[in-house]
Amino acid sequence: EVRLVESGGGLVQPGGSLRLSCAASGFTFSDPYMDWVRQAPGKGLEWVGLIENKHTGYITEYAASVRGRFTISRDDSANSLYLQMNSLKTEDTAVYYCATDSSGSPENWGQGTLVTVSS
Amino acid sequence: DIQMTQSPSSLSASVGDRVTITCRASQGIRNDVGWYQQKPGTAPKRLIYAASSLQSGVPARFSGSGSGTEFTLTISSLQPEDFATYFCLQHNSHPRTFGQGTKVEIK
Numbered sequence: 001e002v003r004l005v006e007s008g009g010g011l012v013q014p015g016g017s018l019r020l021s022c023a024a025s026g027f028t029f030s031d032p033y034m035d036w037v038r039q040a041p042g043k044g045l046e047w048v049g050l051i052e053n054k055h056t057g058y059i060t061e062y063a064a065s066v067r068g069r070f071t072i073s074r075d076d077s078a079n080s081l082y083l084q085m086n087s088l089k090t091e092d093t094a095v096y097y098c099a100t101d102s103s104g105s106p107e108n109w110g111q112g113t114l115v116t117v118s119s
Numbered sequence: 120d121i122q123m124t125q126s127p128s129s130l131s132a133s134v135g136d137r138v139t140i141t142c143r144a145s146q147g148i149r150n151d152v153g154w155y156q157q158k159p160g161t162a163p164k165r166l167i168y169a170a171s172s173l174q175s176g177v178p179a180r181f182s183g184s185g186s187g188t189e190f191t192l193t194i195s196s197l198q199p200e201d202f203a204t205y206f207c208l209q210h211n212s213h214p215r216t217f218g219q220g221t222k223v224e225i226k
Binding site for chain 2: 103
């Protein structure tokens with residue numbers, strides 16, 4: 001069974017940093033691309049970015065709203081995905097989900113971790 | 120960026136009704152669309168990929184169609200467990216973009 005567990009969320013001040021982790025199990029983690037998607041309270045879904053696999057050299061793509069502030073990485077040996085978030089803004093407050101990417105779109109999702117950016 | 124315009128934003132329907140949700144892309148995106156269902160407090164669940172392929176384990180009352188700029192999610196006979204919010208996603212080009220969502224409520 002595919003399992004994704006996000007962690008690392010919490011309260012952070014504007015301008016601060018936070019690193020989210022996504023622990024994967026139940027599949028060969030090194031194979032799929034991986035996505036991060038977020039959802040602000042009471043709002044819709046926003047794609048944050050993705051990281052490809054070793055076959056493409058771990059290419060990353062980002063939404064314009066986070067490009068230059070967020071960095072996605074993965075450690076295939078640890079079956080883990082990461083989202084480093086710097087220069088956080090109040091509008092980054094959201095539940096952050098990691099997901100496996102299959103047939104071009106997010107397939108299996110974690111339960112999410114809440115990030116609150118507030119002073 | 121490709122915009123996905125989803126309609127309606129909400130609808131009221133009864134059990135047994137046929138329900139149709141539409142997403143229009145701001146430019147042609149072949150069949151690079153997925154559809155998701157989300158219930159309150161839970162993660163989204165993929166229903167459809169590649170515009171019309173049914174995700175394993177998803178009931179056959181869900182179907183997707185379309186290509187190019189117009190895409191449709193249809194629920195042939197609405198069941199009590201289908202009351203939720205539905206989103207489309209384009210993955211033709213980066214950044215990937217979601218539709219605004221359609222909340223399906225009980226009539």
